[in-house]
Amino acid sequence: MINFQKSYKISTFTAILFVASNSATAVNCGDTITTPTVLTENLTCPIDIDNQNGLIVEGPSGSLYMNGYTLTCNLDNLPLFTDAAGIRITGMASLVTDGTVNNCNYGIFVVGTGFHTISDMTITNSLEDGIDLRSDNNTAIKNHIQFSGEDGIDMQGDFSSVIQNYIEFSDRDGIEADNDFGTVAFNFVTGSQRAGIEMEASDNNTIVQNTVMNNGDGISGDSGGIVITSQSSSNNLILGNTAENNLPFDLKDRIDPNCTGSNQWVANNFVTADPACLE
Structure with missing residues (x-):
């Protein structure tokens, strides 16, 4: 199990390195940041x-x-059909940490080659996703995401990790996995209108030791706690999660009514399941 205290110390040490090695930097809206930068x-x-x-x-x-500061978007002139974001991460191996992104279309939109890290961020009131991982090998860790208009975190890139995030009140899914070979671990997801964690066209992912509570409207076909919705989802491991008070079911597999497929449900703590053979 992840040592939360150790994880916090690592994140804090990273922030201290930023402060120690970089002077405070004036940043203007619309800037492209190409050096290690501290928001002022x-x-x-x-x-x-x-x-x-x-x-x-x-x-x-x-x-x-971000040094504890907030970036707020003014969306009065938001273009139609856009992937506009509070922070857009491009290139390879960048870090965005320790701030708030509020009232943006996407909170943080991640593209490029990948290997980026988003940590210790608060992301609120996004019109679409709080964090959208479009490239591969990215990590979202220890973020607080609330009131997303679509998904709290949307995983579209492969080999990405979503770890220790607190996600609440998403209008669609708390976490949506549209990726392969990803890890979703130690997250707390609550208040999603659709699924707490949804696997849609998702292969070879590990969903482990998440707490998923009070998700789902009980109406949508994708509603519930931890849900597999797509026939193209295979070889996923759903292990040791806690799912309670989700509607209509805590665990739901729409593609495997006999529990004979390649997705493995193992040692989960739950009350309701569809089909009933899920474990």
Whole structure:
């Protein structure tokens, strides 16, 4: 089991390194950050056709330590059909940490080669996803995500990890896995309108020791605690999770009514399941 105290110390040490090695840096809305940067003030960023991201962080040289400050989006002129974001992460191996992103279309939108890390962020009131992982090999750890208009975290890139996040009140899924070979571990997910954790076209993922409570409207076909919805989801391991008070079921597998398929449900703590043979 992950040592939460050790994880916190690692994250804090990373932040201290940022502060010690980089002077406070003036940052303006719309900037592309290509060096290790420390935010010095709150930002309110208008999002329009010419400036579709509050900030862009480009790795491997660019990283952002937000120093406890908040980036808020002004969406009065938000373009239609856009992936506009509070923070867009590009390139490879960047870090965004220790701040708040509020009232944006996507909170943090992750593309590029991957190997990025998003940690210790608070992401609130996103119109779409709180964090959208579009590239591979990314990590979202110890973030607090609430009131997302769609998913709290959407995993579309392969080999990504979503660990120790607190996700609440998503209008769709708390965590949606549309990826392969990912890890979803030690998250707390509550208040999602659809599923706490949904596997949709998702293969070879490990869903382990998450707590999933009070999710689902009981109406949507994808509603519930931990849910497999797609025929193309296979070889997933759902192990040691706690799922309670989810509607209509804590565990739900829509594609395997006899529990004879390749997805493995093992040693989960739950009250209700469909089919009843899930474990």
